[in-house]
Amino acid sequence: MIKIQNVTKIYPNGVRALSNISLNVEAGDFLFLVGPSGAGKSTFLKLLFREDMPTEGKIFIDGKDIVSMADSRIPFLRRNMGIVLQDFQLLKRRTVAENVGFGLRVLGTSEDKINVRVQEVLELVGLSHKRRMFPDELSGGEQQRVCIARAIVNNPLILITDEPTGNLDPMISLEIMQLFMEINGKGTTIIMATHNHYLVNKLRKRVVALVEGRIVKDEANGTYAYE
Numbered sequence: 001m002i003k004i005q006n007v008t009k010i011y012p013n014g015v016r017a018l019s020n021i022s023l024n025v026e027a028g029d030f031l032f033l034v035g036p037s038g039a040g041k042s043t044f045l046k047l048l049f050r051e052d053m054p055t056e057g058k059i060f061i062d063g064k065d066i067v068s069m070a071d072s073r074i075p076f077l078r079r080n081m082g083i084v085l086q087d088f089q090l091l092k093r094r095t096v097a098e099n100v101g102f103g104l105r106v107l108g109t110s111e112d113k114i115n116v117r118v119q120e121v122l123e124l125v126g127l128s129h130k131r132r133m134f135p136d137e138l139s140g141g142e143q144q145r146v147c148i149a150r151a152i153v154n155n156p157l158i159l160i161t162d163e164p165t166g167n168l169d170p171m172i173s174l175e176i177m178q179l180f181m182e183i184n185g186k187g188t189t190i191i192m193a194t195h196n197h198y199l200v201n202k203l204r205k206r207v208v209a210l211v212e213g214r215i216v217k218d219e220a221n222g223t224y225a226y227e
Protein backbone atom coordinates (compact mmCIF):
# COMPACT_ATOMS: atom_id res chain seq x y z
CA MET A 1 0.00 0.00 0.00
CA ILE A 2 2.72 2.48 1.05
CA LYS A 3 6.40 2.08 0.12
CA ILE A 4 8.94 4.57 1.39
CA GLN A 5 12.44 4.22 -0.02
CA ASN A 6 15.50 6.03 1.32
CA VAL A 7 13.63 9.20 2.13
CA THR A 8 15.55 12.18 3.46
CA LYS A 9 13.98 15.54 4.22
CA ILE A 10 16.11 18.61 4.70
CA TYR A 11 14.12 21.82 5.19
CA PRO A 12 15.20 24.97 3.35
CA ASN A 13 16.74 26.30 6.59
CA GLY A 14 19.09 23.30 6.66
CA VAL A 15 17.30 21.27 9.35
CA ARG A 16 17.57 17.58 8.59
CA ALA A 17 14.18 16.25 9.71
CA LEU A 18 14.38 12.74 8.19
CA SER A 19 17.47 10.72 7.29
CA ASN A 20 17.29 7.81 4.88
CA ILE A 21 13.94 6.40 5.97
CA SER A 22 12.71 3.17 4.36
CA LEU A 23 9.44 1.56 5.37
CA ASN A 24 6.64 -0.51 3.90
CA VAL A 25 3.09 -0.35 5.16
CA GLU A 26 0.75 -3.11 4.01
CA ALA A 27 -2.92 -2.56 3.28
CA GLY A 28 -4.86 -2.88 6.52
CA ASP A 29 -1.90 -2.16 8.81
CA PHE A 30 -2.32 -0.07 11.94
CA LEU A 31 0.89 1.76 12.65
CA PHE A 32 1.77 4.02 15.56
CA LEU A 33 4.54 6.51 14.87
CA VAL A 34 6.25 7.53 18.10
CA GLY A 35 9.33 9.43 19.15
CA PRO A 36 10.35 12.58 20.99
CA SER A 37 9.27 16.06 19.98
CA GLY A 38 11.18 17.13 16.88
CA ALA A 39 11.93 13.53 15.80
CA GLY A 40 10.30 14.02 12.39
CA LYS A 41 6.88 12.42 12.82
CA SER A 42 4.80 15.26 11.40
CA THR A 43 7.31 15.75 8.61
CA PHE A 44 6.98 12.08 7.72
CA LEU A 45 3.18 12.28 7.64
CA LYS A 46 3.22 15.42 5.49
CA LEU A 47 5.27 13.64 2.85
CA LEU A 48 2.61 10.92 2.60
CA PHE A 49 -0.11 13.27 1.43
CA ARG A 50 2.17 15.50 -0.61
CA GLU A 51 1.90 18.45 1.73
CA ASP A 52 5.66 18.54 1.28
CA MET A 53 8.28 16.76 -0.84
CA PRO A 54 11.26 14.68 0.27
CA THR A 55 14.72 16.05 -0.53
CA GLU A 56 15.76 12.55 -1.60
CA GLY A 57 14.05 9.21 -1.96
CA LYS A 58 10.84 7.79 -3.31
CA ILE A 59 7.34 7.28 -1.96
CA PHE A 60 4.79 5.00 -3.61
CA ILE A 61 1.17 4.87 -2.56
CA ASP A 62 -0.97 2.18 -4.10
CA GLY A 63 1.74 1.75 -6.71
CA LYS A 64 1.85 5.44 -7.65
CA ASP A 65 5.01 7.48 -7.32
CA ILE A 66 3.70 10.46 -5.38
CA VAL A 67 6.96 12.40 -5.42
CA SER A 68 6.99 12.85 -9.17
CA MET A 69 3.20 13.16 -9.31
CA ALA A 70 1.94 16.36 -10.96
CA ASP A 71 0.34 18.86 -8.57
CA SER A 72 -2.90 18.51 -10.53
CA ARG A 73 -3.13 14.86 -9.40
CA ILE A 74 -2.85 15.63 -5.68
CA PRO A 75 -6.61 16.02 -5.11
CA PHE A 76 -7.11 12.53 -6.57
CA LEU A 77 -4.40 11.15 -4.29
CA ARG A 78 -6.09 12.73 -1.25
CA ARG A 79 -9.51 11.50 -2.25
CA ASN A 80 -8.53 8.08 -0.91
CA MET A 81 -7.09 9.50 2.29
CA GLY A 82 -8.53 10.72 5.55
CA ILE A 83 -6.24 13.28 7.15
CA VAL A 84 -6.54 14.49 10.75
CA LEU A 85 -4.02 17.13 11.74
CA GLN A 86 -3.70 19.20 14.89
CA ASP A 87 -4.55 22.54 13.36
CA PHE A 88 -8.14 21.65 12.66
CA GLN A 89 -8.66 23.61 9.46
CA LEU A 90 -12.42 23.51 9.79
CA LEU A 91 -14.43 25.89 7.66
CA LYS A 92 -15.49 28.59 10.13
CA ARG A 93 -18.62 29.73 8.34
CA ARG A 94 -19.97 26.23 7.85
CA THR A 95 -21.80 24.11 10.37
CA VAL A 96 -20.45 20.88 11.78
CA ALA A 97 -22.60 18.87 9.35
CA GLU A 98 -21.49 20.98 6.38
CA ASN A 99 -17.85 20.59 7.35
CA VAL A 100 -18.17 16.84 7.58
CA GLY A 101 -20.13 16.56 4.32
CA PHE A 102 -17.95 18.97 2.39
CA GLY A 103 -15.73 16.37 0.73
CA LEU A 104 -18.69 14.28 -0.36
CA ARG A 105 -20.36 17.37 -1.81
CA VAL A 106 -17.21 18.13 -3.81
CA LEU A 107 -17.38 14.60 -5.22
CA GLY A 108 -20.95 15.21 -6.35
CA THR A 109 -22.66 12.81 -3.93
CA SER A 110 -26.44 13.35 -3.68
CA GLU A 111 -27.73 15.43 -0.75
CA ASP A 112 -29.76 12.50 0.59
CA LYS A 113 -26.73 10.25 0.70
CA ILE A 114 -24.62 13.00 2.24
CA ASN A 115 -27.17 13.57 5.01
CA VAL A 116 -27.36 9.90 5.88
CA ARG A 117 -23.61 9.42 5.92
CA VAL A 118 -22.90 12.64 7.82
CA GLN A 119 -25.42 11.69 10.47
CA GLU A 120 -23.81 8.24 10.71
CA VAL A 121 -20.25 9.51 11.27
CA LEU A 122 -21.38 12.27 13.63
CA GLU A 123 -23.04 9.60 15.73
CA LEU A 124 -19.82 7.59 15.67
CA VAL A 125 -17.85 10.51 17.13
CA GLY A 126 -20.68 11.42 19.51
CA LEU A 127 -21.55 14.81 18.02
CA SER A 128 -24.80 14.38 16.12
CA HIS A 129 -26.51 16.72 18.59
CA LYS A 130 -24.10 19.51 17.58
CA ARG A 131 -24.48 19.14 13.84
CA ARG A 132 -25.96 22.61 13.37
CA MET A 133 -23.31 24.42 15.39
CA PHE A 134 -20.33 26.31 14.02
CA PRO A 135 -16.74 25.30 14.80
CA ASP A 136 -16.10 28.25 17.13
CA GLU A 137 -19.09 27.16 19.24
CA LEU A 138 -17.32 23.87 20.03
CA SER A 139 -14.59 22.90 22.47
CA GLY A 140 -11.14 21.90 21.18
CA GLY A 141 -11.90 18.22 21.68
CA GLU A 142 -15.22 18.54 19.90
CA GLN A 143 -13.55 20.27 16.95
CA GLN A 144 -11.05 17.45 16.87
CA ARG A 145 -13.87 14.94 16.68
CA VAL A 146 -15.44 16.88 13.82
CA CYS A 147 -12.10 16.55 11.99
CA ILE A 148 -12.11 12.83 12.65
CA ALA A 149 -15.68 12.57 11.32
CA ARG A 150 -14.68 14.55 8.24
CA ALA A 151 -11.67 12.28 7.68
CA ILE A 152 -13.63 9.03 7.81
CA VAL A 153 -16.81 10.12 6.04
CA ASN A 154 -15.46 8.92 2.72
CA ASN A 155 -14.32 5.44 3.91
CA PRO A 156 -10.72 6.28 3.05
CA LEU A 157 -8.15 3.64 2.09
CA ILE A 158 -5.60 5.34 4.32
CA LEU A 159 -6.12 7.36 7.47
CA ILE A 160 -3.21 9.62 8.37
CA THR A 161 -3.46 11.22 11.75
CA ASP A 162 -1.16 13.46 13.74
CA GLU A 163 -1.82 13.31 17.49
CA PRO A 164 -5.60 12.97 17.02
CA THR A 165 -6.22 12.40 20.72
CA GLY A 166 -4.13 15.38 21.84
CA ASN A 167 -7.09 17.46 23.00
CA LEU A 168 -9.40 14.68 24.09
CA ASP A 169 -10.18 13.43 27.56
CA PRO A 170 -9.10 9.83 28.27
CA MET A 171 -12.57 8.32 27.87
CA ILE A 172 -13.20 9.97 24.53
CA SER A 173 -9.65 9.15 23.38
CA LEU A 174 -10.34 5.53 24.03
CA GLU A 175 -13.65 5.72 22.17
CA ILE A 176 -11.96 7.39 19.21
CA MET A 177 -9.32 4.67 19.22
CA GLN A 178 -12.03 2.02 19.25
CA LEU A 179 -13.56 3.80 16.29
CA PHE A 180 -10.18 3.74 14.49
CA MET A 181 -9.85 0.03 15.24
CA GLU A 182 -13.27 -0.58 13.72
CA ILE A 183 -12.37 1.37 10.61
CA ASN A 184 -9.08 -0.51 10.47
CA GLY A 185 -11.00 -3.77 10.79
CA LYS A 186 -12.94 -2.80 7.67
CA GLY A 187 -9.67 -2.42 5.76
CA THR A 188 -8.52 1.18 6.21
CA THR A 189 -4.76 1.46 6.70
CA ILE A 190 -4.01 3.73 9.66
CA ILE A 191 -0.87 5.68 10.42
CA MET A 192 -1.05 7.63 13.65
CA ALA A 193 1.65 9.81 15.18
CA THR A 194 1.20 10.06 18.93
CA HIS A 195 2.79 10.74 22.29
CA ASN A 196 0.06 8.77 24.05
CA HIS A 197 1.97 5.97 25.87
CA TYR A 198 -1.19 4.58 27.35
CA LEU A 199 -2.97 3.98 24.04
CA VAL A 200 0.10 2.59 22.29
CA ASN A 201 0.85 0.18 25.14
CA LYS A 202 -2.76 -0.87 25.45
CA LEU A 203 -3.45 -1.58 21.78
CA ARG A 204 -0.19 -3.36 20.85
CA LYS A 205 -0.14 -2.47 17.16
CA ARG A 206 2.88 -2.02 14.94
CA VAL A 207 5.09 0.70 16.42
CA VAL A 208 7.69 2.64 14.44
CA ALA A 209 9.87 4.94 16.53
CA LEU A 210 11.74 7.90 15.10
CA VAL A 211 14.59 9.61 16.89
CA GLU A 212 16.37 12.52 15.23
CA GLY A 213 14.89 11.63 11.88
CA ARG A 214 15.90 7.98 11.91
CA ILE A 215 13.90 4.82 12.48
CA VAL A 216 15.21 3.32 15.71
CA LYS A 217 12.51 0.68 16.09
CA ASP A 218 9.91 -1.08 13.98
CA GLU A 219 8.03 -3.64 16.04
CA ALA A 220 4.86 -5.68 15.53
CA ASN A 221 2.63 -5.67 18.64
CA GLY A 222 4.96 -3.00 19.95
CA THR A 223 5.10 -0.69 22.94
CA TYR A 224 5.79 3.00 23.27
CA ALA A 225 9.38 2.74 24.50
CA TYR A 226 12.02 3.97 22.06
CA GLU A 227 15.21 4.20 24.05
Ligand SMILES: Nc1ncnc2c1ncn2[C@@H]1O[C@H](COP(=O)(O)OP(=O)(O)OP(=O)(O)O)[C@@H](O)[C@H]1O
Pocket residue numbers: 011012013015016017035036037038039040041042043044
Ligand atom coordinates in the same frame (compact mmCIF):
# COMPACT_ATOMS: atom_id res chain seq x y z
N1 LIG B 1 8.73 23.99 8.00
C1 LIG B 1 9.84 23.70 8.66
N2 LIG B 1 11.01 24.36 8.39
C2 LIG B 1 12.15 24.05 9.04
N3 LIG B 1 12.26 23.11 9.97
C3 LIG B 1 11.15 22.43 10.30
C4 LIG B 1 9.89 22.69 9.67
N4 LIG B 1 8.97 21.86 10.20
C5 LIG B 1 9.63 21.12 11.11
N5 LIG B 1 10.93 21.46 11.18
C6 LIG B 1 11.97 20.84 12.01
O1 LIG B 1 12.09 19.48 11.61
C7 LIG B 1 12.30 18.64 12.74
C8 LIG B 1 11.18 17.60 12.79
O2 LIG B 1 9.95 18.28 13.07
P1 LIG B 1 8.56 17.52 13.14
O3 LIG B 1 7.51 18.56 13.22
O4 LIG B 1 8.49 16.57 12.02
O5 LIG B 1 8.71 16.74 14.52
P2 LIG B 1 7.65 15.87 15.33
O6 LIG B 1 8.26 14.54 15.56
O7 LIG B 1 6.34 15.92 14.66
O8 LIG B 1 7.59 16.62 16.74
P3 LIG B 1 6.31 16.83 17.74
O9 LIG B 1 6.21 15.55 18.53
O10 LIG B 1 6.77 17.96 18.60
O11 LIG B 1 5.10 17.13 16.93
C9 LIG B 1 12.36 19.56 13.95
O12 LIG B 1 13.72 19.84 14.19
C10 LIG B 1 11.64 20.80 13.48
O13 LIG B 1 12.13 21.94 14.15
Ligand SMILES: [Mg+2]
Pocket residue numbers: 041042043162
Ligand atom coordinates in the same frame (compact mmCIF):
# COMPACT_ATOMS: atom_id res chain seq x y z
MG1 LIG C 1 4.49 16.73 15.16
